[in-house]
Amino acid sequence: MKYKLMLRMIIGDFMFLLGVTSERGYFNFRGVKIWHFSGC
Amino acid sequence: MASIRKKRETALEKATYIIKPFVIYLVMKTVALIGLSLLISTLPIGGLEKLVNQLNAVINAAASIIGVSFVLRDFVTEIDTRGEVLFDVSVWKQLGNCMKKGFQNCKGKGILLGVSISLGLTSALFFNGFIVRLSLSSEKYDTVEKIQYSVPIWLGILLYGLISPVVEEIVFRGLTYHRMRRFFGIPACVLVSALLFGGFHANLPQFLYGTAMGMLMALCYEWADTFAAPLVFHMAANVLIFLLSGLPQVGEVIVTTPALVVFGVLSAGFMVVMWKLGERE
Numbered sequence: 244m245k246y247k248l249m250l251r252m253i254i255g256d257f258m259f260l261l262g263v264t265s266e267r268g269y270f271n272f273r274g275v276k277i278w279h280f281s282g283c
Numbered sequence: 284m285a286s287i288r289k290k291r292e293t294a295l296e297k298a299t300y301i302i303k304p305f306v307i308y309l310v311m312k313t314v315a316l317i318g319l320s321l322l323i324s325t326l327p328i329g330g331l332e333k334l335v336n337q338l339n340a341v342i343n344a345a346a347s348i349i350g351v352s353f354v355l356r357d358f359v360t361e362i363d364t365r366g367e368v369l370f371d372v373s374v375w376k377q378l379g380n381c382m383k384k385g386f387q388n389c390k391g392k393g394i395l396l397g398v399s400i401s402l403g404l405t406s407a408l409f410f411n412g413f414i415v416r417l418s419l420s421s422e423k424y425d426t427v428e429k430i431q432y433s434v435p436i437w438l439g440i441l442l443y444g445l446i447s448p449v450v451e452e453i454v455f456r457g458l459t460y461h462r463m464r465r466f467f468g469i470p471a472c473v474l475v476s477a478l479l480f481g482g483f484h485a486n487l488p489q490f491l492y493g494t495a496m497g498m499l500m501a502l503c504y505e506w507a508d509t510f511a512a513p514l515v516f517h518m519a520a521n522v523l524i525f526l527l528s529g530l531p532q533v534g535e536v537i538v539t540t541p542a543l544v545v546f547g548v549l550s551a552g553f554m555v556v557m558w559k560l561g562e563r564e
Contacts, residue, residue, distance in 0.1 A: 275320075275323075275324070275332060275335050275338060276335060277339060277342060278339055278343075278423075278427070278430065279312075279316055279343070279485070280339070280343055280423075280426070280427045280430060280484075280485070281343070281447065281451070281483060281484050281485075281489070282340070282343070282427065282430070282442060282443045282447055282521070282525075283431065283443040283447065283520070283524050283525055
C-alpha cells in the first residue's frame with residue numbers, strides 16, 4: 244500500500260501538469276502525512 | 284566532407300532541452316522527499332504526529348535542495364555565458380563563484396534591483412489579495428497554508444525567503460526561461476515558464492498566483508538582464524506574504540478594493556519603470 248501511495252504521488256505530480264487532476268497526493272509514514280508542496 | 288548537424292534542430296529536441304531541468308528537479312525532489320520520509324520514519328523519535336506540519340515544511344525544503352543539486356551544473360554553465368566556470372571544483376563551489384560574480388556584475392544595477400524588489404512587494408499584495416477575494420476552495424492549498432505557517436518566523440524566512448526562491452529561480456528562470464529564450468520570443472517564454480512555475484505549485488490558488496508572479500519574474504529577468512532581479516523579487520514577495528500571515532488584521536485591510544487598486548497601480552508603475560530602465564541598459 245505504501246508503494247502504491249508513493250507511485251500515486253509521483254504520477255500525481257505529472258498528472259497535474261497535464262491538467263488531469265488538480266490535487267497531488269501525500270504519503271503516510273507512521274501516521275505522518277508527507278505532502279509534496281512549494282510554499283508562499 | 285560530412286555535414287555537421289546542428290544541435291537541437293527539431294521541436295522535440297528543443298522541448299527536451301528546455302523541459303529536462305524541470306523534470307529532473309521534480310523527479311529528484313520527489314525521490315528525496317520519499318527517502319527523507321523513510322529515513323525519519325525509521326528513527327526512534329516519538330510524537331512525530333504532533334510535529335507533522337513543521338516536519339513537512341523542513342523535509343520539503345531539504346528535498347528541494349537535493350532536487351536542485353542535480354541541475355546545478357547545468358545552471359552554472361547556462362548562466363555564465365563567458366565560459367569562466369571552473370569544472371575541476373565542486374558544483375557548490377561553482378555556484379558560490381557564480382553568485383559572487385553575479386553580485387559584482389550587479390553593482391551598476393542597484394536601481395533596477397530596487398525596482399524589482401518594489402514590484403515583488405506590490406504585485407505579491409495585489410495578486411494575493413485578488414486570489415483571496417476569489418474565495419477558491421482547495422483542500423491541498425488549505426494543507427499548504429497550515430504547513431507553511433506552522434513554523435517559527437526565523438525558520439519561515441529561511442525556508443520561504445531564501446531556500447525556496449533560490450531553488451525555484453534556478454529551475455524556472457535560470458534554466459527553463461533562459462533555455463527557452465534561445466529559440467523563442469519573449470511573450471512565449473514568459474507565458475510558458477510562468478505556467479510551468481504555477482503548475483508546479485499543484486493547487487488552483489497557488490497556480491493562479493504562481494503563474495502571475497512567474498510572468499513578472501521572467502520579465503524582470505529579461506529587462507534587468509541579471510539573475511539577481513527575479514531572485515530578489517521572489518525573496519521579497521515570499522517574505523512579505525509569510526510575515527503577513529501572522530497579522531490577520533492587516534490581512535483584512537489589504538484585500539479591500541481600494542487597497543487592491545493602489546497595489547495594482549503601483550505594480551503597473553514599477554513595471555513601466557523596470558521596462559524603461561531595462562531598455563536604457
